[in-house]
Amino acid sequence: xxMSLSRSFSVARLLTVGAAVAVIASGCAKTPPDTxxxxxxxxxxxxxxxxxxxxxxxxxxxxAPLAGTVTLPLAGAHDIQPLAFGQNYWNWEPTWGNAVNGxxxxxxxxxxxxxxxxxxxxxxxTPDPFSNTQLDQFVAYCKxxxxxxxxxxxxxxxxxxxxxxxxxxxAMVTYANVTMGYGIKYWSIGNxxxxxxxxxxxxxTYAATDYCTTFRAYVTAMKAADPSIHxxxxxxxxxxxxxxxxxxxxxxxxxxxDVVDVVSVHRYPFAPAQATMAGALGDASAYRQVVRMxxxxxxxxxxxxxxxxxxxxxxxxxxxxxxxxxxxSPQTFYAGLWAADVMGVALEENLWTGAFWHIAxxxxxWKLAFIIGTTPAPTYYAMKTVATNxxxxxxxxxxxxxxxxxxxxxxxxxxKTVVMVLNKTGAPARLALAFDTGSPVxxxxxxxxxxxxxxxxxxxxxxxxxxxxxLADAGLPPAVVQ
Numbered sequence: 001x002x003m004s005l006s007r008s009f010s011v012a013r014l015l016t017v018g019a020a021v022a023v024i025a026s027g028c029a030k031t032p033p034d035t036x037x038x039x040x041x042x043x044x045x046x047x048x049x050x051x052x053x054x055x056x057x058x059x060x061x062x063x064a065p066l067a068g069t070v071t072l073p074l075a076g077a078h079d080i081q082p083l084a085f086g087q088n089y090w091n092w093e094p095t096w097g098n099a100v101n102g103x104x105x106x107x108x109x110x111x112x113x114x115x116x117x118x119x120x121x122x123x124x125x126t127p128d129p130f131s132n133t134q135l136d137q138f139v140a141y142c143k144x145x146x147x148x149x150x151x152x153x154x155x156x157x158x159x160x161x162x163x164x165x166x167x168x169x170x171a172m173v174t175y176a177n178v179t180m181g182y183g184i185k186y187w188s189i190g191n192x193x194x195x196x197x198x199x200x201x202x203x204x205t206y207a208a209t210d211y212c213t214t215f216r217a218y219v220t221a222m223k224a225a226d227p228s229i230h231x232x233x234x235x236x237x238x239x240x241x242x243x244x245x246x247x248x249x250x251x252x253x254x255x256x257x258d259v260v261d262v263v264s265v266h267r268y269p270f271a272p273a274q275a276t277m278a279g280a281l282g283d284a285s286a287y288r289q290v291v292r293m294x295x296x297x298x299x300x301x302x303x304x305x306x307x308x309x310x311x312x313x314x315x316x317x318x319x320x321x322x323x324x325x326x327x328x329s330p331q332t333f334y335a336g337l338w339a340a341d342v343m344g345v346a347l348e349e350n351l352w353t354g355a356f357w358h359i360a361x362x363x364x365x366w367k368l369a370f371i372i373g374t375t376p377a378p379t380y381y382a383m384k385t386v387a388t389n390x391x392x393x394x395x396x397x398x399x400x401x402x403x404x405x406x407x408x409x410x411x412x413x414x415x416k417t418v419v420m421v422l423n424k425t426g427a428p429a430r431l432a433l434a435f436d437t438g439s440p441v442x443x444x445x446x447x448x449x450x451x452x453x454x455x456x457x458x459x460x461x462x463x464x465x466x467x468x469x470x471l472a473d474a475g476l477p478p479a480v481v482q
Contacts, residue, residue: 040361055112059215061428061444068401069432072419078350080409081307083148085242085343085387086355087370088312091362095127099360103371104144107359110370110380111387114186115142116311118152118235127392129159132175132187139182148186149357150311151176152231153222155214156201166214166221173225179203186230188264189218192237194248208234208248212255217258218455225397230261234434235263235311240265249294252297253301262352263298264309268317272324276315280328280338281424281448283315284405287342291349307352313342314357319368321356331367333448333472336378340450341422342406343386347394358385380470385452385478386464389418404431404445415457 069478087107091099107115117138122130135151142149153169169189176182193211196202202210211234219231233256240249250263267290268427269283298306315328315335328334339356346354356370356379361372370380392411400406403425409415423429423445432440433453445451446468453462469479 006387007249009434012481013290035173061430061446064428064430064444066397066442067404067425067429067431069434070400070406071210072395072406072436073398073400073419074395074410074436076396077410080347080390080450081350081352081354081394084347085110085112085310085383086114086116086150086353087139087308087383088119088355088358089117090121090358091360091365091369092117092134093121093128097362097365099362099365099373100141101359102374104114104141106371106376106380107145107147110384112145112147112383113149113387114150114355115359116150116152116188116355118150118188118191118311119357120191121153123154125154125157125159125161129161130154131159135172135176136180139176139180139184149182149184150186150188152188152191152235153218155193155218166218169218169332170221170225173222173229177226178179179230184229186232187222187264188232188235189215190233190261191235193234194236194239195425208251209255211248212252215252215256216259231259232262232264232309232311233257233260234264236265238266238268238296240294240297244294249297253297253303257301257303257306260306262307262309263303264293264311265294266312267310268312268314270316272316272318272320272329273326275324275326275328275330275335275474277327277334280315280334280340281341282419283338284341284345288345288349291345291351295349309352309355310346311353311355312353312357315339316368319361319366321364322366324367328368330369330379331372331377333378333467333469336467336472337422337424337448337450340382340386340420341405343383344405344420344422347386347390347409348396350394375475378467381467381472381477382404382450385450385467386420389452389454390420393419401431404429406431415454419453419455419462421445421451421453423447451481452478 006090047122089100139149153172154164156164158164158168169255197204197206217234234252236248239246241247242250270279292306298308315330315338319330324330328338343354358369360371361369370377370383390409392409395410397406397408405422427447428444430442430444432442434440448469450467452465455462464481465478466481471479
């Protein structure tokens, strides 16, 4: 910015259960948030509360039409990446009120596995420099949140405000991993270099090959300081579409594939005015196409074993409050459904991580964050639902009807299978879920809803957790369905 079912339950009982191509953003410039109400603390709605669904969020779905049968075979399952669930650490700046302060508990509860400190602010060292003191605070935050740190080094300015160099990057690695012994494994180099010319940070002639030359020099210096580190790049904003004039990724891979450990880009599919309900509910297929296009490019460069990451993503790149008035603006329920949907795709497509932008904003500031002030937004609850429940191996559902998304994982160690169903049709409907053993199980799902089903081996029925717009509008987390 500027992822073998053993069942012996009653199908009759389950019949009555249930009370329920992408526009790639051309930039992500940020403006200072309003700091009149600085964030902090872990108050607000509890992220862990199990509440009864409001009456108007409870439906009799036994007679809803059957939309189709979804098959969830074990064949083709793959391990979930250990750092699949990511977030971005922004609003750490004292000048902007340090909104991220005190949110560690909520972030840990949400199951976040990797936190990136990066973006234009770390690159430009504004409004406050990312000094060693800030680095210390970031590492302490990650430890408290139980997440792996990912740290960006600057290509523009160093903490003293002078032009950044490879020696500065090596000094940061030395301080973190040699002097302090933090053992930070993951590092990235620069932020959205494909925008440097439009931001007047580089001359008009600056190209992907120039970035690659600098990238290689940085990698050499940084790994001389600590050979064990892993480097991410090129952290492109949007210029990675193959076969077009807007492709910085191919020339970067041509020249630097041997010195990058994880290939990383950013994705913001909509401008603020296009963050509509229809856009949010329909973006998953475009997301999958983008990921597969990227993967194909890597594989074509012989990088079949190189991980792919999206280290910044949200439904839009602009959280200006005056523009955050659409049905799927970042703080809304439909943005939450979008987040759950793209997390499911990211897991199925085996991304190294899908890291959302970003953790926290002040109550009266930007609206991109998953925690606003001290209150979790619907995107937070969606992220938590996926990250704390999906484990083991991702299954590959087939037969998912139009208007639905279905994602599933199988954890043999925990003896459970988890299925997430997003009904995006605008009307109540039933699905039949067919596993490798036993008869298909039919369940009903309310319109525009997220339902998580946990099938524990040997139990009579799945545990159901549901999130609807009624709950979101009431400021409540997903509810257990009895």
